[in-house]
Amino acid sequence: MTPKINNEVKQLQLSGIRQFFNRIQGIDDMISLTIGQPDFATPEHIKKAAIQAIQNNYTSYTHNAGFLELREAISHFMKIKYELEYNPANEIIVTNGASQAIDTALRTVLNPGDEVLLPSPVYPGYAPIISQCGAKAVFVNTTNLNFKLTADLLRDHLTPATSCIILPYPSNPTGVSLDKTELQAIADLAVQHDLIVIADEIYSELVYDQPHVSIGTMIKDRTIVINGLSKSHAMTGWRIGVLLAPEWLAKECIKVHQYNVSCASSVSQMAAFAAYTAGINDAFPMREEYAKRRAITGQHLRRLGFRTIEPDGAFYFLAGIPSSLSSFDFAVKAAEEARVGMVPGTAFDPNGEGFVRISYACSQDSLNEAFSRLELFLQK
Numbered sequence: 001m002t003p004k005i006n007n008e009v010k011q012l013q014l015s016g017i018r019q020f021f022n023r024i025q026g027i028d029d030m031i032s033l034t035i036g037q038p039d040f041a042t043p044e045h046i047k048k049a050a051i052q053a054i055q056n057n058y059t060s061y062t063h064n065a066g067f068l069e070l071r072e073a074i075s076h077f078m079k080i081k082y083e084l085e086y087n088p089a090n091e092i093i094v095t096n097g098a099s100q101a102i103d104t105a106l107r108t109v110l111n112p113g114d115e116v117l118l119p120s121p122v123y124p125g126y127a128p129i130i131s132q133c134g135a136k137a138v139f140v141n142t143t144n145l146n147f148k149l150t151a152d153l154l155r156d157h158l159t160p161a162t163s164c165i166i167l168p169y170p171s172n173p174t175g176v177s178l179d180k181t182e183l184q185a186i187a188d189l190a191v192q193h194d195l196i197v198i199a200d201e202i203y204s205e206l207v208y209d210q211p212h213v214s215i216g217t218m219i220k221d222r223t224i225v226i227n228g229l230s231k232s233h234a235m236t237g238w239r240i241g242v243l244l245a246p247e248w249l250a251k252e253c254i255k256v257h258q259y260n261v262s263c264a265s266s267v268s269q270m271a272a273f274a275a276y277t278a279g280i281n282d283a284f285p286m287r288e289e290y291a292k293r294r295a296i297t298g299q300h301l302r303r304l305g306f307r308t309i310e311p312d313g314a315f316y317f318l319a320g321i322p323s324s325l326s327s328f329d330f331a332v333k334a335a336e337e338a339r340v341g342m343v344p345g346t347a348f349d350p351n352g353e354g355f356v357r358i359s360y361a362c363s364q365d366s367l368n369e370a371f372s373r374l375e376l377f378l379q380k
């Protein structure tokens with residue numbers, strides 16, 4: 001039989017992170033600084049709300065966009081946290097994690113031939129969807145600007161085909177964020193060139209020094225904001241994301257969402273209601289702990305000669321390696337010889353060469369032990 005596979009799907013590669021994990025699997029007693037999710041348990045009151053939902057048979061389909069009281073709670077949360085104004089009736093969609101919100105947003109706005117600008121190195125979840133839409137991901141290298149995406153850099157990459165900018169801040173893998181002035185310059189550019197902005201703000205509750213600013217407060221009419229509970233409430237497995245868009249865009253997004261998944265899990269939605277009401281500040285104690293780990297990790301990295309750019313948020317450093325090896329070889333060697341796992345920067349895209357991503361979503365003891373091992377490894 002001729003394999004009947006969509007051409008774009010055929011071209012997709014296993015993610016670089018997966019390839020790396022396949023390579024290092026089976027190494028005993030490894031400390032993994034590769035983790036892309038919180039190492040905390042979901043708060044108890046959220047788990048109880050889900051158990052109650054099951055016991056009360058809250059197990060049917062909900063409204064496609066999520067049940068209304070949940071959308072009202074999300075609207076309130078986004079208002080008091082980030083001054084975002086979204087109408088729960090028609091501007092908020094509850095999705096299966098931020099991942100599905102990203103998928104829905106891109107499939108809603110992109111046409112074949114469109115170009116999408118995104119900072120690089122960047123989370124690898126966007127480009128495969130862009131290409132499945134027949135559009136093109138244009139990576140804007142931020143490595144010479146301390147991983148800051150600027151309006152000027154973006155301007156250099158504009159073409160008549162540019163239709164959209166992805167703004168993932170705070171960033172995975174760099175931890176870097178953008179402040180109000182930097183965002184305003186990008187907002188002005190988006191207006192000037194009639195671009196849509198997709199702002200992936202999944203780490204917005206995990207910022208350490210400055211409050212999170214959303215570009216949705218500046219140019220709501222052309223922005224899709226993506227958020228969710230995976231990182232803020234240690235709920236990656238519950239699959240709750242949020243898509244916020246002005247009514248004219250949300251009413252198109254809901255079609256894509258509806259035909260794709262109908263709705264997010266009803267039980268998880270009940271858990272999300274608890275998170276967005278009683279659990280409004282659940283991220284705070286986790287954030288405090290991450291801040292301590294950020295300090296420990298930064299000190300160790302600098303002591304061992306890694307080049308660091310202080311992350312503003314999330315739980316990652318993208319650190320320059322103190323070695324002439326490629327990122328991939330360095331990370332494999334560190335895993336095999338020091339038994340410390342780090343993600344090679346090239347897992348994000350070619351501009352990640354020379355860097356490794358180090359996650360501090362693990363205990364302080366694990367961090368200290370991992371860096372002791374790395375110290376011995378580097379001495380060799």
Ligand SMILES: Cc1ncc(COP(=O)(O)O)c(C=O)c1O
Nearest residue numbers: 036097098099123172202228230
């Ligand atoms: C920047 C970014 N966006 C989206 C996601 C996906 O989030 P979710 O698990 O809610 O789908 C991740 C997960 O690591 C991420 O780092």
